Amino acid sequence: MKDLLLIVVSTVLINNFVLSYFLGICPFLGVSGKLSSAIGMGLSVIFVMTLSSSISWLIYHLILIPLEITFLSYVVFILVIASLVQIVEMFIRKYSPPLYQALGIYLPLITTNCAILGCALFMIARNYAFLPAVVFGFSAGVGFTLILLVMAGIREELQFNDVPGVLKGAPITLITAGLLALCFMGFSGLISS
């Protein structure tokens, strides 16, 4: 239990996917403009990331390792993610139209979100057992959502400020992210290891 809690704290706050591994920067720059779309994107990512890290773990340990074809892992992982996103999209569309209304447009974008593939790769590289891997996937998603929400909040305020012309749009967002990364470095003393 203590290990799982450590994984959650370190993945959400200390080694945040966006701010310290730079994973998922494209959606981070793309959809952090409005709070409502940030929530939709965040929830979809948490959902897909938890599922994909569990399924990738099962495939890696039950199929790829016994057959000794781990060199195929990149191709297999990206196929798992792409098909998972497709299935989730079809499933939600059929069984929960309101949820589809909320998440629909974000789901296809997730296939090329490097945070999802990164999560699967990190989980294999760190040799997690099944339960920690699932918790890791879930908390990576939560960490991504947290930063997305903070950023969306800041950017909504930023609209009313007088930003120098050349820095408008992406540059000021990147610089804000840099300052945010500085703030989050304060969490690094939270776990002594």
Next chain:
Amino acid sequence: MNSTQLIIKGVWTDHPIFRQLLGMCPTLAVTTSSINGISMGLAVLFVLFFSSFVVSLIKKIVPSQVRIAVYTVIIATFVTIVDIFLKAYFPDISRALGPYIPLIIVNCIILGRCEVFASRHSLGVSLIDALAMGSGFTWGLFVLGSIRELFGAGTILGFKIMPAFYNPLIIMILPAGAFLVLGTLVGVMNKIEQKR
């Protein structure tokens, strides 16, 4: 569109990093030093070149519903080749770049060029476009890596540049520095474009 225009587009006016803001994840993550930047740039150039080659060859026989999946598998195959090659011949670089080599698969520059360009143009033109975009990406990474290495460690490509009394700004090597430098560079590029 002739090949000179394509090259100018890839290397400057439509620069993948500074103008299109694509491939942000490796751009920020591996540019802690100029050598890492160049290695990542060349790896992407290789994958982009050969993926464009294959995609352009098979563009007529791939059904459009499954094209993204097909392109992704092609890209993943070439990335696996690069990964195994680096592990065998350049183990140091392979360790330094770590998981960011497999993450080239989801680099939007490559999928973007395959989808927007290679799948709609003839083989020769697609290869020129891939080379132009790939070199644009490589010099972008090199500049970003050099600036961060210069201020963060006082060196470029391992050679001492800053005078002995210079106190390295560790922040430039840390993730926060990556965001700050890239944000400033994109701003500088905007300024240059405005003047033209």
